[in-house]
Amino acid sequence: MGASDxxxxxAQDVLNYLDGxxxxxxxxxxxxxxxxxxYNHGYSMLDELIGKVSYxxxxxxxxxxxxxxxxxxDWVEAICGCLSWPDPRIWCNQIGALAGTARASNLVGTVxxxxxxxxxTYGVYPIIEGVQFIQxxxxxxxxxVTPSSIVEKAVGQxxxxxxxxxxxxxxxxxxxRLERMEEISRHLGIAPGPHLQLAYDIEKVMKAKYGExxxxxxxxxxxxxxxxxxxxxxxxxxxxxxASGVTACYRDAYLRPPESFLPLRCDDVVYQGPxxxxxxxxxxxx
Numbered sequence: 001m002g003a004s005d006x007x008x009x010x011a012q013d014v015l016n017y018l019d020g021x022x023x024x025x026x027x028x029x030x031x032x033x034x035x036x037x038x039y040n041h042g043y044s045m046l047d048e049l050i051g052k053v054s055y056x057x058x059x060x061x062x063x064x065x066x067x068x069x070x071x072x073x074d075w076v077e078a079i080c081g082c083l084s085w086p087d088p089r090i091w092c093n094q095i096g097a098l099a100g101t102a103r104a105s106n107l108v109g110t111v112x113x114x115x116x117x118x119x120x121t122y123g124v125y126p127i128i129e130g131v132q133f134i135q136x137x138x139x140x141x142x143x144x145v146t147p148s149s150i151v152e153k154a155v156g157q158x159x160x161x162x163x164x165x166x167x168x169x170x171x172x173x174x175x176x177r178l179e180r181m182e183e184i185s186r187h188l189g190i191a192p193g194p195h196l197q198l199a200y201d202i203e204k205v206m207k208a209k210y211g212e213x214x215x216x217x218x219x220x221x222x223x224x225x226x227x228x229x230x231x232x233x234x235x236x237x238x239x240x241x242x243a244s245g246v247t248a249c250y251r252d253a254y255l256r257p258p259e260s261f262l263p264l265r266c267d268d269v270v271y272q273g274p275x276x277x278x279x280x281x282x283x284x285x286x
Contacts, residue, residue, distance in 0.1 A: 029041055030045075040062070041065055049061075056076050056077045059073075059237070060073055060076060064229060072188075072227060076237060079220055079241070080238070082180070082216055083216070083242055084242050084243065086244075086252075088261070091116055092114065092123065092245075093113060094262075095112050095116050096248075096250040097253040098262070099253075100249070100252065106250050106254075109247075113242060113246030113250075114240050114242060114243055124235065124239060127238065129231075130221035131224070131229070131230070133154070133166060134166065134195050134198065134222050135231070137198055147201040147205050162212055164206070166214060167213065167215065173211065174213045175219075178215075181216070193222075193223075193226030195225040199219070220234070
């Protein structure tokens with residue numbers, strides 16, 4: 001059988017699959033049965049979850065399919081608090097403030113602020129790379145590679161710069177949130193596992209060679225890797241992590257006069273395009 005025949009069969013399989021789903025919605029996670037109940041990953045929402053587990057336990061269940069213990073859910077909630085500062089200078093919060101000053105809805109401002117964190121350089125999206133790095137690093141260590149060699153290889157892959165996700169910050173060195181989260185981890189009984197221990201060992205190398213320490217991304221990536229989550233699952237836990245801070249900045253701007261957040265004069269804009277010129281009359285050649 002030739003390649004074209006195989007492609008034709010595969011295409012027909014796809015069509016059959018899609019035809020079987022026309023006008024029908026399938027779900028592996030559960031659903032609402034009017035008058036009977038709501039089911040979520042095999043649990044009755046009303047009988048087993050609501051009022052019996054925390055909101056963050058349900059959030060993690062929806063994001064990963066796993067109902068985690070309360071202490072880990074509380075830890076994730078604390079992380080979200082660390083990611084949601086009410087400071088309008090922060091990129092995503094500026095969007096919330098601009099929405100407030102423009103009198104857009106709070107929902108629009110908050111959702112767009114959360115969307116801004118889906119960035120390759122900051123916010124929620126880089127957690128994928130952070131988890132991938134520490135999980136791959138632990139696999140290397142299990143094969144005898146030292147933390148120093150792990151760092152050296154990662155730096156070499158970034159053109160000789162210590163740009164390892166989880167160990168640098170865009171505008172500051174170090175991360176003031178780690179000390180508090182370490183206290184919370186101890187209080188909640190979340191002990192360091194092999195990923196977090198390796199993350200600390202990598203941090204020692206980074207500090208000694210480049211003056212860079214672990215940031216909140218690296219810490220979250222290591223702790224949740226120790227609890228068996230994949231990069232995609234960790235990413236799915238935190239899409240609205242900054243929402244509270246964005247809403248705070250929306251409200252702050254909304255309570256002020258309209259359009260008074262970061263106003264600009266025309267001469268605040270540096271124009272670098274073509275010089276002013278006379279527009280020729282219609283029909284005249286250029």
